[in-house]
Amino acid sequence: MATDDLNKPLGLPRERKAHRTPLVALVAPPLLIAIGLIAFFAFGDGPDDPGNVVAAIDDTSPDQTGSVGPALTPVYEAQSEPLVEVKPTGGLREVRGNDVIISDPSKPRPIRLAAAPFEDLIEADENGLLPRIGDDGTRPLDAYARPAGATEGMKRIAIVVGGIGIEGEAGQSAIASLPGEVTLGIVPYGEDLPATVAEARALGHEILLQLPMEPYNYPDIDPGPNTLTVAGGTAKNLDRLRWLLAQTTTYVGVMNYMGARFTGDDRALAPILGDIADRGLLFLDDGSSARSRVGAFASDSAPVIRADLVLDGDTAPAAIDARIKQLVAIARERGYAVATATAFPSTIARISAFARVAEENGIALVPVSSLVRADGS
Structure with a gap:
């Protein structure tokens, strides 16, 4: 002009x-x-001004990747009233008495999980905070689990993506882009595990802690510090287990990281699985070793589940898609299936693509805890 x-x-x-x-x-x-204008901005929107009425559309539903979309889209209540924007501060803040929040019931709110442990579900020792069963019998498995949602008439699939905390940008991508129903495996050696866990749980992911266990050809192949070993003996392995468990909090259970030799030895395995069960945690066998004996220790008091397959032994997208098809076939035959994977870029991309079409194909993605809690095992 x-x-x-x-x-x-x-x-x-x-x-x-x-x-x-x-x-x-x-x-x-x-x-x-x-x-x-100066007078308006200085005095027109004070906390005691009763004339400003806000209507804000609550649009916090997950997008197709499971990440959280725009939090609040402000709209005018009346042309004569100035707009007051309601901004989120990590969640919906407590609005003033004259604010109006309009929710769209067709869009469920995203599930955000707290990253602070319950006081009665932790105990302190020289290593830090360890999980325990509460005095009222509440298990960390139950307290920190993500709700599974409605799955009636659908086949259930749980996918656990590990390597979070040490995979750099790929790990961050997994947290941000995978649907909240995907369980994440946290490696206990990350530089800032509390922040990683908080971010993951804020986006709805429940957490498993990955325990380094002795593989064949150890120590040439070394999972990391405080690896549980067959030769280590019960006392030393339990000391190492406590160190590992204290590296973070709010996980629903643990899973093996490597460990083909250790998971195949009953004597080495029994006290570890016993301590894990006594702390109210589940144990996931990642399905990588055919010799694993983990399943032999499953009971009502020891929640154990084994993955049916590993999705990304071959990280080519076509190979991952083929494994996902196998997973779906297992779920359709048995009613549920479990898979593990690692936070590789191709893995994240193919799981995300599958998640976008799973529901329309009769598949419900569920957190892994829901599969061990459903029957009390």
């Missing part, structure tokens, strides 16, 4: 005849407008 256009009366052509306007007439209107 040309500068002269600002001086036209609305809808009328500008007169061609030259006309001198007194300086005060030119300066006074803008000055009055500026004073009015």
